[in-house]
Amino acid sequence: xxxxxxxxxxxxxxxxxxxxxxxxxxxGSDTPNPSLxxxxxxxxxxxxxxxxxxxxxxxxxRPWNVSTKILEGKGQDTVTFQVPSRSEGLASYTCTPHSAMxxxxxxxx
Numbered sequence: 001x002x003x004x005x006x007x008x009x010x011x012x013x014x015x016x017x018x019x020x021x022x023x024x025x026x027x028g029s030d031t032p033n034p035s036l037x038x039x040x041x042x043x044x045x046x047x048x049x050x051x052x053x054x055x056x057x058x059x060x061x062r063p064w065n066v067s068t069k070i071l072e073g074k075g076q077d078t079v080t081f082q083v084p085s086r087s088e089g090l091a092s093y094t095c096t097p098h099s100a101m102x103x104x105x106x107x108x109x
Contacts, residue, residue: 012043012080017059019095020051024059024104033104036093040108041085049076057095061106070096083108 015036016027023032027049038044048059050071058077060067064084068077095102 012045014045014047016047016049018049018051019055019057019102022052022055022098022102024093024095024102033102035105035107037107037109038083040083042083043080044083045078045080047076047078050074056097057102058097059093060096061091061093063091067096 018025018027024034025032026034046059046068048057048068048071050057051074054073056070056072058068058070059079061081064081066079066081068079071077091106091108093104093106
């Protein structure tokens with residue numbers, strides 16, 4: 001049996017977060033500020049789409065040094081990152097300008 005060859009560049013999982021009414025939503029879902037579930041070491045390609053006219057928002061995971069640019073009004077930005085391979089089971093994401101109300105959990109499985 002031949003050994004399995006693994007590409008050094010794994011395919012990144014694509015996620016789109018939509019901001020509306022000062023709240024994050026996964027595209028196609030109505031769950032506010034959802035928990036995001038990632039596998040340790042996983043590559044993620046995250047797009048943030050701001051649908052709040054006149055409001056500035058971003059996506060930020062401070063301990064991992066991951067963030068999109070601050071979107072001033074409608075627009076979108078994308079960030080690609082690797083989930084830490086040695087991470088505690090829980091982290092969080094926030095909107096820098098609205099961190100008191102726009103926050104959610106990240107679960108590392």
